[in-house]
Amino acid sequence: MTVSVDSTTSATANGPVPATDSVTDSASGSVSGAEVLRPHAEDAFADELAALGAQDDRPRPARWKLSPWAVATYLLGGTLPDGTVITPKYVGPRRIVEVAVTTLATDRALLLLGVPGTAKTWVSEHLAAAVSGDSTLLVQGTAGTPEEAIRYGWNYAQLLAHGPSRDALVPSPVMRAMSEGMTARVEELTRIPADVQDTLITILSEKTLPIPELGQEVQGVRGFNLIATANDRDRGVNDLSSALRRRFNTVVLPLPESADAEVDIVARRVDQLGTSLELPTGPEGFDEIRRVVTVFRELRDGVTTDGRTKVKSPSGTLSTAEAISVVTNGLALAAHFGDGVLRPGDVAAGILGAVVRDPAADRVIWQEYLEAVVRERDGWKDFYRACREVSA
Ligand SMILES: Nc1ncnc2c1ncn2[C@@H]1O[C@H](COP(=O)(O)OP(=O)(O)OP(=O)(O)O)[C@@H](O)[C@H]1O
Numbered sequence: 001m002t003v004s005v006d007s008t009t010s011a012t013a014n015g016p017v018p019a020t021d022s023v024t025d026s027a028s029g030s031v032s033g034a035e036v037l038r039p040h041a042e043d044a045f046a047d048e049l050a051a052l053g054a055q056d057d058r059p060r061p062a063r064w065k066l067s068p069w070a071v072a073t074y075l076l077g078g079t080l081p082d083g084t085v086i087t088p089k090y091v092g093p094r095r096i097v098e099v100a101v102t103t104l105a106t107d108r109a110l111l112l113l114g115v116p117g118t119a120k121t122w123v124s125e126h127l128a129a130a131v132s133g134d135s136t137l138l139v140q141g142t143a144g145t146p147e148e149a150i151r152y153g154w155n156y157a158q159l160l161a162h163g164p165s166r167d168a169l170v171p172s173p174v175m176r177a178m179s180e181g182m183t184a185r186v187e188e189l190t191r192i193p194a195d196v197q198d199t200l201i202t203i204l205s206e207k208t209l210p211i212p213e214l215g216q217e218v219q220g221v222r223g224f225n226l227i228a229t230a231n232d233r234d235r236g237v238n239d240l241s242s243a244l245r246r247r248f249n250t251v252v253l254p255l256p257e258s259a260d261a262e263v264d265i266v267a268r269r270v271d272q273l274g275t276s277l278e279l280p281t282g283p284e285g286f287d288e289i290r291r292v293v294t295v296f297r298e299l300r301d302g303v304t305t306d307g308r309t310k311v312k313s314p315s316g317t318l319s320t321a322e323a324i325s326v327v328t329n330g331l332a333l334a335a336h337f338g339d340g341v342l343r344p345g346d347v348a349a350g351i352l353g354a355v356v357r358d359p360a361a362d363r364v365i366w367q368e369y370l371e372a373v374v375r376e377r378d379g380w381k382d383f384y385r386a387c388r389e390v391s392a
């Protein structure tokens with residue numbers, strides 16, 4: 001027997017959530033007011049999604065809100081026939097986005113793989129928002145993720161009072177996505193213990209989720225698919241079994257190919273974040289953004305931009321994501337304790353914090369880089385001084 005899951009049940013995989021005013025009812029998708037710190041992608045970009053939906057005349061797969069072409073345009077940006085500008089969410093090779101979107105229209109699930117900070121989570125959220133209009137059907141993978149988080153749990157009060165029944169069952173986000181034909185998301189798949197990961201095999205290959213306690217099953221309906229993210233650096237922690245890997249199309253998200261591309265990404269995201277944090281953003285801080293990106297890239301690559309000087313790489317990742325947070329913190333410093341313009345002194349401490357993760361080895365690497373590279377560079381005197389000050 002096949003059952004459908006009641007989409008109005010407000011519950012998480014870990015238990016039911018009382019539908020009080022202070023809790024956003026994630027099942028119904030309602031967001032309470034403008035006070036939300038970080039709106040979901042489908043709310044933050046509701047206007048763009050609506051404009052795309054209105055002007056998209058290409059065929060849409062079953063239950064998709066947009067055609068694959070419109071989903072790719074939503075991610076990569078563009079201008080619609082009526083002049084509506086769609087902002088780029090992901091900056092990177094177009095082909096990668098096209099392959100990712102196409103995968104979601106097939107019977108294979110999508111695995112986004114890459115080093116930390118390459119926008120795996122970000123892309124997964126925006127894909128789910130554009131395809132299904134809902135990015136909240138999310139399972140966060142950790143070493144302690146239980147099978148119930150992927151399958152279903154029980155409301156124990158109901159279970160004890162009335163025995164196992166549909167009413168006592170608490171569907172997981174994956175189960176809801178299956179019964180409603182939506183996109184489910186699993187974050188950090190390789191951190192989940194291998195036996196729990198394998199729960200996904202039946203779901204992805206048979207598109208069914210048995211409920212032996214009730215003698216029932218939930219069958220995936222058209223439109224259901226799943227996006228998982230996994231970190232390159234976690235490889236070997238809980239490697240994906242080959243059985244599970246076969247159910248996924250893997251798309252590797254690369255680090256930005258050039259410094260210009262990376263500066264562009266950081267500037268864009270800082271601008272968006274700065275606006276939502278009510279920080280002044282402007283073109284004046286551009287030099288500092290370029291500097292942060294240059295320092296991170298050189299330390300990451302182990303060689304200076306001109307290719308002349310070898311430098312040692314510290315233990316931290318120094319990803320684009322970290323550059324974004326260093327610059328955002330710098331902007332906050334400039335806004336609250338400076339004149340509102342991002343200056344070397346505002347980013348120096350942030351850079352130091354990101355580079356020196358291991359207090360002994362990384363500090364030596366940083367000092368060497370400071371003296372051999374930063375000190376000698378034209379136009380970097382202020383920056384060198386600011387770094388010296390916080391490194392002392
Ligand atoms: N190529 C890119 N285009 C647009 N934004 C990017 C890009 N690379 C990084 N970012 C930004 O970096 C931030 C962090 O990305 P995200 O958290 O998705 O990384 P991640 O790959 O999931 O990292 P982790 O492995 O640590 O989970 C986001 O705000 C995102 O906008």
Ligand SMILES: [Mg+2]
Nearest residue numbers: 120121122229
């Ligand atoms: Mg992530």
